[in-house]
Amino acid sequence: MRDNFFARKRMNTLLFCTLLMAVTLIAIIITDYNVIKGFTSIPKAAEWALSNFYPNEKALKRLPAIFSSMTETILVSIASTAVAAIFAMLFAIAGSQTTGVGGVISFISRSIATLFRNIDVAAWSMILLLSFGQSVLTGYFALFFGSFGFLTRAFMESIDEVSNSSVEALRATGAGYFSIIFQSVIPSSIPQLLSWILFMVETNIRHATLIGILTGTGIGFLFSLYYKSLNYSSASLVVIVIVIAILFIEAVSNYVRKVIL
Template sequence: MQANYFAKKRMNALLYGALLMLITVVAIIITEYDVIKGFTSIPKAVEWTIQNFYPTEKAMKKLPTIIDSLIETVLVSIAATTVASVFALLFAILGSHTTGVGGVISMISRFIATIFRNIDVAAWSMILLFSFGQSVMTGYFALFFGSFGFLTRAFIESIDEVSNSSVEALRATGASYFSIIFQSVIPSSLPQLLSWILFMVETNIRQATLIGILTGTGIGFLFSLYYKGLNYSAASLVVCVIVVAIMLIEVISNYVRRVIL
């Protein structure tokens, strides 16, 4: 019996592997991608990067401007995430199986979250460009909508996982709906909710760079400006600053997670 189970698992793995290889080959044929040329061009790309893509003394003079743009990008990312988390918590409470009021309202809450979650932040940026143009507001709302969809789904799962037993206990004592929310659901799931918010802040800071290229704002715009102007040393400095900032924020985020979890 056990031997048949493992044989079936191996067969399924082989079938999925063969299907993946078939899809890959078909994609290569359709796109006319030259695999050999692609791999052989990697050493040349590395060589060009070493020779051209590094900060110089002249590029360091642009560091204050780059830092200012980085601060703007980080603040917009944090603002979009925190505001989105408030709305996400409201929709998560309504959509959760544990705390939701059920019926149409829970379905609508989950449906709205699903729509926002499945539209990429870059797509939101292009949609919002028609309304706000190339401005900080475009990047802010793109991050806000993307964060709202993701956090609503994450919050629903956290509330359902952590709060079920305590909610049932309070219901048995005759506690009101709002007492259950504020005395049980939020306190018991708060560490997980904060962890998801910190994760979203890290993600949004990374995505804000791409959004800045599309919206003409923040540090992403500076990178695009320097790179298109063939100022590769300044563009490389932007990349270095972004990497250092992301690593620093990740260290802070991991420390906060260890404290609250």
């Protein structure tokens, strides 16, 4: 039986690899992609980047403006995540198997979370551009909707992982619904909830760069502006600032996770 299990596993792996190669070949044929030319152009691309894509003295004079845009991007990401976390908590409590009231309300909460989670923030940006135009508000709501869907689902799973024994113990003592939530469920799951919020902040800072290109705001707009004007030295400085900011935020998030977990 064990030999049959491993044989079946090897067969499934072989079938998956064959299917992957077939899809790759079909994509190459449809797009007329020249594989050899693509790989041989990598050294030339690296040479061009080393020759042109680096900050110079003129680009460094734009550093204050770049820092200002980066600060705006970070603040919008944090604000959208924080507000989305509040709404996500309400929907997660209503839709959770542990704290949910069940029936139609739980179904609606889970359905809304699934809908918002499956629409990418870039798609939200393009949808909201029709209503709000190119503005910070468009980027804020795009990040908010994306964060809301993801955090609602993550919060539901975190709350459902809470041991039912403490909930049942409080119910046995006659504790009310809100007492159970605020005295048992939320305190038990708060470390996981905070960890998800920090993860969402990191993700939104990355997303905000792309959204800024679409909405004409923040650090993404500056990169698009410099790159399209062939100011590669300033564009490279924007990239460096983004990378440093993301690494810094990630380091802070990891430290906070170590403290709370």
